[in-house]
Amino acid sequence: MTYKPKVSQYGSVDPAPPLISGKISEWEASLTDSAVPMFQRMRNVFALRNDGTDAACIALCSGFNSHSALLRHEIAYVLGQMQNETAIPTLIRVLSDENEHVMVRHEAAEALGAIGNYAVKSTLEQFVNHPMPEIAESCEVAIDLLDWCRSKEYQEVDC
Numbered sequence: 284m285t286y287k288p289k290v291s292q293y294g295s296v297d298p299a300p301p302l303i304s305g306k307i308s309e310w311e312a313s314l315t316d317s318a319v320p321m322f323q324r325m326r327n328v329f330a331l332r333n334d335g336t337d338a339a340c341i342a343l344c345s346g347f348n349s350h351s352a353l354l355r356h357e358i359a360y361v362l363g364q365m366q367n368e369t370a371i372p373t374l375i376r377v378l379s380d381e382n383e384h385v386m387v388r389h390e391a392a393e394a395l396g397a398i399g400n401y402a403v404k405s406t407l408e409q410f411v412n413h414p415m416p417e418i419a420e421s422c423e424v425a426i427d428l429l430d431w432c433r434s435k436e437y438q439e440v441d442c
């Protein structure tokens with residue numbers, strides 16, 4: 284017998300299910316609390332994502348102060364899922380930070396593509412020749428996504 288995780292309202296199978304009770308300030312507090320088990324912290328991340336508001340988005344952005352690169356990466360991923368433009372300045376700062384973990388910067392680049400605001404293209408172009416291929420390739424993909432969303436195929440394809 285298998286008990287498969289449920290598919291989220293975003294169509295994804297997430298590594299931890301969202302908490303179904305609580306409020307933004309409570310969910311936010313665990314993001315930077317390394318005493319809380321990672322599964323629980325991720326439940327808070329997905330609760331904030333499902334909340335979907337600007338306030339939830341800002342709370343998630345505060346989670347980039349977490350010491351866990353894995354959690355920061357997960358936060359960047361859900362900010363891309365949320366497609367909330369409130370996160371754009373933070374994601375640009377994360378992508379641009381040469382001291383940030385490559386995994387987090389890669390996910391910030393892809394999130395910037397997923398949000399779909401064409402104005403970030405010039406930022407992505409600054410890193411398209413970055414010596415770390417994970418960053419360069421993610422920026423290349425994000426730029427191509429922004430361009431593709433302006434194409435005729437975008438209008439025609441329902442996916």
Ligand SMILES: [Fe+2]
Nearest residue numbers: 356386389390
């Ligand atoms: Fe990733």
